[in-house]
Amino acid sequence: MPAPLMDVFAPPPIDFVRGEGVWLYTESGEKYLDFIAGIAVNSLGHAHPQIAAALSEQAGKLWHVSNMFRIPGQQALAAKYVEATGLDRVFFCNSGTEAIEAALKTARKYFAAKGEPERFRIITFEGAFHGRSYAAINAGGNAAYLDGFGPRMDGFDQVPFGDIEAVKAAVTPETCAILIEPVQGEGGVRAAPLEYLKALRKLCDEHGLLLIYDEVQCGAGRTGKLFAYQWADGKADPDIMTVAKGVGAGFPLGACLATEEAAGGMQFGAHGTTFGGNPLAMAVGNAVWDILADPAFMEQVNATANYMSQQLHRLKDAHPDKVEEVRGKGLLVGLKLKDGVANKDIQKACRDEKLLIGVAGGNVLRFAPPLIATPDEARQAIDILDRALGQAGRAEA
Numbered sequence: 001m002p003a004p005l006m007d008v009f010a011p012p013p014i015d016f017v018r019g020e021g022v023w024l025y026t027e028s029g030e031k032y033l034d035f036i037a038g039i040a041v042n043s044l045g046h047a048h049p050q051i052a053a054a055l056s057e058q059a060g061k062l063w064h065v066s067n068m069f070r071i072p073g074q075q076a077l078a079a080k081y082v083e084a085t086g087l088d089r090v091f092f093c094n095s096g097t098e099a100i101e102a103a104l105k106t107a108r109k110y111f112a113a114k115g116e117p118e119r120f121r122i123i124t125f126e127g128a129f130h131g132r133s134y135a136a137i138n139a140g141g142n143a144a145y146l147d148g149f150g151p152r153m154d155g156f157d158q159v160p161f162g163d164i165e166a167v168k169a170a171v172t173p174e175t176c177a178i179l180i181e182p183v184q185g186e187g188g189v190r191a192a193p194l195e196y197l198k199a200l201r202k203l204c205d206e207h208g209l210l211l212i213y214d215e216v217q218c219g220a221g222r223t224g225k226l227f228a229y230q231w232a233d234g235k236a237d238p239d240i241m242t243v244a245k246g247v248g249a250g251f252p253l254g255a256c257l258a259t260e261e262a263a264g265g266m267q268f269g270a271h272g273t274t275f276g277g278n279p280l281a282m283a284v285g286n287a288v289w290d291i292l293a294d295p296a297f298m299e300q301v302n303a304t305a306n307y308m309s310q311q312l313h314r315l316k317d318a319h320p321d322k323v324e325e326v327r328g329k330g331l332l333v334g335l336k337l338k339d340g341v342a343n344k345d346i347q348k349a350c351r352d353e354k355l356l357i358g359v360a361g362g363n364v365l366r367f368a369p370p371l372i373a374t375p376d377e378a379r380q381a382i383d384i385l386d387r388a389l390g391q392a393g394r395a396e397a
């Protein structure tokens with residue numbers, strides 16, 4: 001009998017009941033190496049003792065009061081995000097798509113409040129993914145996600161990823177912002193060159209546009225810096241930024257950050273949320289951030305990331321008939337496969353060998369292990385992947 005669930009997902013028949021670090025366990029005690037981490041969410045692995053303690057302590061005290069009342073954890077966590085980014089204002093929500101909604105509204109409201117409501121168009125990029133709300137699917141522009149949901153929402157102009165001339169040509173007097181993932185996740189694990197981000201920053205400055213980064217997937221230490229744009233050393237800073245996924249490490253938490261100026265239109269009553277920033281999320285978010293923000297932690301992320309990168313390049317050389325390209329940055333990395341090998345087949349072959357990985361657009365395998373993964377755990381994942389690639393296509397040959 002089919003489960004009484006909407007058929008929008010198609011999970012394999014495995015039920016995980018417990019996790020520890022980078023490992024997931026089934027009821028019967030089978031052990032899987034988790035190198036997708038709930039799609040870059042479990043940044044600190046499973047059942048991290050400090051995070052579990054923070055959540056259960058808060059659970060015994062206070063869960064929810066709504067934003068009718070002050071929530072001290074919000075003030076504490078916002079101060080941490082502000083210190084880490086140089087942005088000034090934070091709005092807390094529960095997911096990536098909500099963070100995007102807040103960002104799009106912040107950008108449009110900024111111009112409306114300045115008396116320029118006709119500036120509402122936002123430039124976005126091919127291969128983008130910004131979530132599944134109605135505005136987010138329109139910003140993302142993926143036809144498969146838009147199909148059947150009524151007319152396209154006006155106000156998004158999509159250009160090829162990485163093409164600065166196309167962005168310049170798309171700017172009109174109605175443009176208010178540029179929205180980009182510094183590293184595209186779902187669209188194929190593509191990292192924007194830092195020079196490209198700097199060129200976008202410059203273009204925004206020239207035209208008075210707001211630069212919005214969607215760091216829902218690539219933020220929270222995923223690339224080996226707290227935020228992916230920080231690899232550009234202050235030369236490509238955003239006006240507005242979204243975070244989610246890894247900042248909650250498994251608890252639903254998102255945020256939209258903005259400069260004082262860009263947040264200028266978001267005055268009393270302009271936006272809201274019932275659950276966003278609740279005491280449980282704040283207890284977890286603060287505990288997660290205190291771990292991520294420790295420079296020693298990020299050093300270890302970079303050590304594992306360097307190992308992964310070396311090994312993925314080695315696999316590309318070892319399987320030239322199957323692997324086209326190594327993609328991504330830090331611990332958000334991918335292998336673009338050649339046409340004859342399907343990413344889903346390799347993903348399944350790995351799962352059969354107890355390694356969990358993801359896929360992404362353009363026939364890409366996606367790896368987003370918990371940031372606590374060690375080089376030795378990465379080696380175990382690489383060994384399984386190596387075998388899966390080696391065996392791919394054998395049966396047919």
Ligand SMILES: *Cc1c(COP(=O)(O)O)cnc(C)c1O
Binds near residue numbers: 129
């Ligand atoms: C996952 C994701 C989102 C949407 O986040 P949800 O929490 O699923 O709503 C938005 N942007 C990017 C870049 C993402 O990877």
